[in-house]
Amino acid sequence: MSVATTPTESESATSSSDAVAELKSVRIDELITGRRINSPIYDAHGVLLLSENSVITAEIKLNLKQRGAASVQISNDDLSRVTLQAGKIEPAKTQAFSFDTDLTKKLDAVIDAGLITVRSKGPAVKEDAVFLGRKGYDQKQRQHLKEQHNLNSTALSNMMNEALHGQLADESIVTTMAASYLKEMCTDVDNTLTSAIDSFSDEGLASRSIESSLLAMAVGIEMDLDATSVREIGVAGLVHDWGMMKVDKELLKDPRRLSDLELLEIKKHPIHSLEMLQNISALPRVVSVVAYQVHEAFNGTGYPRGRRGNSIHMFARIIQVADIYCAMTSQRPYRPPFSRYAAMANLIHMARQKTVDADVVRAMLNILSLFPIGSYVSLSDGSVAKVLRRNGQNYTKPIVQRITDNEGNTSDPELDENIIDLTNSPLTVVQALPTPGSDELMTNDVGN
Numbered sequence: 001m002s003v004a005t006t007p008t009e010s011e012s013a014t015s016s017s018d019a020v021a022e023l024k025s026v027r028i029d030e031l032i033t034g035r036r037i038n039s040p041i042y043d044a045h046g047v048l049l050l051s052e053n054s055v056i057t058a059e060i061k062l063n064l065k066q067r068g069a070a071s072v073q074i075s076n077d078d079l080s081r082v083t084l085q086a087g088k089i090e091p092a093k094t095q096a097f098s099f100d101t102d103l104t105k106k107l108d109a110v111i112d113a114g115l116i117t118v119r120s121k122g123p124a125v126k127e128d129a130v131f132l133g134r135k136g137y138d139q140k141q142r143q144h145l146k147e148q149h150n151l152n153s154t155a156l157s158n159m160m161n162e163a164l165h166g167q168l169a170d171e172s173i174v175t176t177m178a179a180s181y182l183k184e185m186c187t188d189v190d191n192t193l194t195s196a197i198d199s200f201s202d203e204g205l206a207s208r209s210i211e212s213s214l215l216a217m218a219v220g221i222e223m224d225l226d227a228t229s230v231r232e233i234g235v236a237g238l239v240h241d242w243g244m245m246k247v248d249k250e251l252l253k254d255p256r257r258l259s260d261l262e263l264l265e266i267k268k269h270p271i272h273s274l275e276m277l278q279n280i281s282a283l284p285r286v287v288s289v290v291a292y293q294v295h296e297a298f299n300g301t302g303y304p305r306g307r308r309g310n311s312i313h314m315f316a317r318i319i320q321v322a323d324i325y326c327a328m329t330s331q332r333p334y335r336p337p338f339s340r341y342a343a344m345a346n347l348i349h350m351a352r353q354k355t356v357d358a359d360v361v362r363a364m365l366n367i368l369s370l371f372p373i374g375s376y377v378s379l380s381d382g383s384v385a386k387v388l389r390r391n392g393q394n395y396t397k398p399i400v401q402r403i404t405d406n407e408g409n410t411s412d413p414e415l416d417e418n419i420i421d422l423t424n425s426p427l428t429v430v431q432a433l434p435t436p437g438s439d440e441l442m443t444n445d446v447g448n
Contacts, residue, residue: 022075022076023042023073023074023075023076024073024074024075024076024079024085025044025071025072025073026071026072026073026074026079026083026085027070027071027434027439028061028064028065028069028070028071028072029061029433029434029442030083030084030085030433030434031056031061031072031082031083032056032082032083032084032378032382032384032431032433033056033057033058033061033378033430033431034055034056034057034378034380034381034382034406034430035055035056035081035082035382035406035408036053036054036055036056036081036082037050037052037053037054037055037056037074037075037078037081037082038052038053038075038077038078038081039052039074039075039077039078040052041054041072041073041074041078042072042073043067043069043072043073044069044071044073046073049064049067049069049072050064050072056082058430058431080408081407081408082408084376084384084404084433084434084436085436085437103274103275103278104271104274104292104304108305118225118229118313118314118315120225120226120229121226121227121228121229122226122227122228123226124221124224124225124226125182125185125186125220125221125225125226125227125230126221126222126224128186129185129186129189129221130186130187130188132188132190132389133389133399133421134389134399134419134421136388136401136414136419137188137190137191137194137195137388138188138191141184141187141188141191142191142195145184145191145192145195145196145199146195146198146199148180149195149196149199149200149210150199152177152210153200153204153206153207153210154206155173155177156173156174156177156206156209156210156238157204157205157206159173159174160205160206160242160245161245163242163276163279163280164242164245164246164276166279168280171280171281171282171283172282174235174238174239174283175231175235175282175283175284177234177235177238178213178217178231178232178234178235178238179231179234181213181214181217181234182217182227182230182231182234185214185217185218185221189218189221189367190373190388190389190390192214192218193214193215193218193367193368193373193374194373194374196210196211196214197211197374198374203330203331205241205242205244205245208241208326208327208330209237209238209239209240209241210238211326212237212240212319212322212323212326213233213234213235213236213237213238213319213322214234214237215237215322215325215326215364215367216233216234216236216237216315216318216319216321216322216323217230217233217234217237218367219233219318219321219322219360219363219364219367220233220315220318222363222364222366222367223318223359223360223363229315232284232286232287232290232315233290233315233318233319235283235284235287236286236287236290236291236294236315236316236319237319237322237323239273239277239283239287239291240273240290240291240294240319240323241269241273241291241294241323242272242273242276242277242291243268243269243270243271243272243273243274243275243276243291244266244269244272244273245272246268246269246272247265247266247268247269247272248265251265251266252266252333253333254333255333255334256334257334267295267303267304268304270291270292270293270294270295270303270304271292271304273288273291273292274288274291274292277291286313286315289313289316290313290315290316290319292304292316293305293307293312293313293316294316294319294320294323295320296308296312296316296320297320297355297356298312298317298354298355298356298357299353299354299355301355317356317357317360318357318360320356320357320360321347321356321357321360321361321364322364324347324350324356325343325344325347325364328342328343328346329343335441336438336439336440336441337438337439337440337441338440338441338442339375339432339433339434339435339440339441339442340368340371340372340374340375340432341370341371341372341375341432341442342432342440342441342442343372344364344365344368344370344371344372345370347361347364348361348365365393365395366390366392366393366395367390368390369387369390369391369394369395369396369397369398370395370396371387371396371398371429371432372387373387373388373389373390373398374386374387375387375432375433375435376403376432376433376434376435376436377400377429377430377431377432377433378429378430378431378433379400379402379420379427379428379429379430380426380427380428380429380430381406381427382405382406382407383402383404383405383406383411384402384403384404384433385400385401385402385403385418385420386400386401386403386413387399387400387401388400388401388419391421391422391423394422394423396422396428396429397421397422397423397428397429398422399419399420399421399422400419400420400422400429401413401418401419401420402418402419402420403418
C-alpha cells in the first residue's frame with residue numbers, strides 16, 4: 001500500500017466534512033508501524049491520505065510528513081488499534097553582571113588548586129546491588145516507593161521554602177532521604193527509578209529534583225562509586241537547583257524567547273544555590289561545590305565560570321546529565337516534553353559534541369538503554385511493549401513488557417510470555433512511541 005496522492009471524486013465525497021467530523025486527530029508519530037487500519041485516513045481538510053485495510057509502514061509515515069502533515073484523522077475504531085490512545089494504558093550584549101563574590105572567589109581558588117578529586121572511601125556499591133533480569137517489579141515495594149516519593153516531595157518543597165527564608169527546621173532531611181533511596185536502589189534500581197517517573201504528575205522543582213537525584217545516584221552506582229560518594233551525589237541532586245527559587249517566577253513561566261539580560265538572571269541561580277547551601281552545616285562540604293558547577297559544560301560553554309573537562313567536579317558532571325535528561329522530558333512553557341527516547345538520543349549527540357561527559361552518558365545508557373525504562377515501543381511482530389528493565393550494554397535490546405498484541409488488544413503484562421528479553425528473542429524494536437495521552441516530542445532536535 002502507498003500513500004494516496006490525489007483523491008478521486010468518490011473518495012472526496014466519502015471524505016466530506018460530515019464524515020471527517022466523526023474522526024479523531026492523531027499525530028503521525030503516534031501511529032504504530034505494522035498495524036492495519038480498517039477505515040481510511042484523511043488529513044484535516046478531508047483529503048484521503050491512506051485507503052482502508054492499508055498497513056502503516058515507516059515509509060508511509062515519512063511520506064505523510066513530507067506532505068507537510070503533522071497529524072491525521074482516523075476512525076474511533078482504529079484509534080485503539082493503531083495508537084496507544086483510547087484509555088487502554090494506565091499510566092545579545094547587555095548590562096554586564098559579575099558572578100564574583102567573596103564566596104565564589106574562595107571556592108574558585110579551591111577548584112583551581114585541584115582539590116576536588118573524588119577518592120574512594122570503600123567498596124563500589126555496584127558489588128552489592130541486585131540485578132533482577134526479566135523479573136517483574138515487586139508491587140508491594142513499588143507502592144511503598146510511590147508513597148515515599150510523594151512524602152519526600154512535600155518534605156523537600158517545605159525545606160526549600162525554609163532555606164529560602166533562612167529558617168531550616170531540620171537540616172538532615174536530604175541526607176536521610178538520599179540514604180534511604182540508596183538502600184532501595186541496591187534492592188531494585190529500575191523499580192526505584194520508574195516508580196518516581198510514575199509518581200510525579202507536576203513539573204515542580206521538588207519533584208524534578210528527586211528524579212534528577214535518583215537518576216544521578218544510579219549513574220554513580222554504574223560508574224563504580226562507593227556508598228559515600230553515591231549518597232553525596234544524591235544529596236547534591238536534591239539541593240543543586242534551590243537557587244532557582246530566587247529567580248523571577250514570571251521569567252520561568254514566559255513562553256517567549258528571553259532576552260540576554262533575562263537569561264543572565266537565570267544564570268545567576270548557581271550562585272544563589274551556593275549561598276543558600278553554605279548556611280546548612282549538615283550537608284557534606286562537596287555539595288555546595290557541585291551545586292556551583294552543575295551547569296558548567298564539558299567543552300567550556302556552560303556557566304557561571306565556563307570551566308571545562310576535569311576542572312568540573314565528577315559529581316557535577318553526573319548530575320548535569322541527569323538534570324538535562326529530566327529537563328528535556330519535562331513540560332516547558334515554550335515546548336511540550338521530549339519523549340524519553342528523544343531525550344536519550346539528544347544526550348548522545350551532546351556527548352559527541354563534548355557538551356557533556358561521554359563517560360556519564362555511557363553509564364546512563366547502561367542504566368536506561370536507548371529506549372529508556374518506562375518508555376513505550378512497538379516490536380517487529382506489531383505488538384506494543386513498555387520498557388521494563390535495562391539490559392546491560394545491550395542498548396537497543398532492553399527487557400520489555402508486552403501490553404498490547406498486534407491487533408491492539410490488551411495483553412496481560414504479568415504473564416511470563418509477555419516479559420521479553422530482546423537479547424534472547426527474534427523480536428526487535430521497530431519504533432519508539434510517545435507516552436499514551438501525552439504530546440511528547442519525538443524529534444531529536446532540542447532547540448532552546
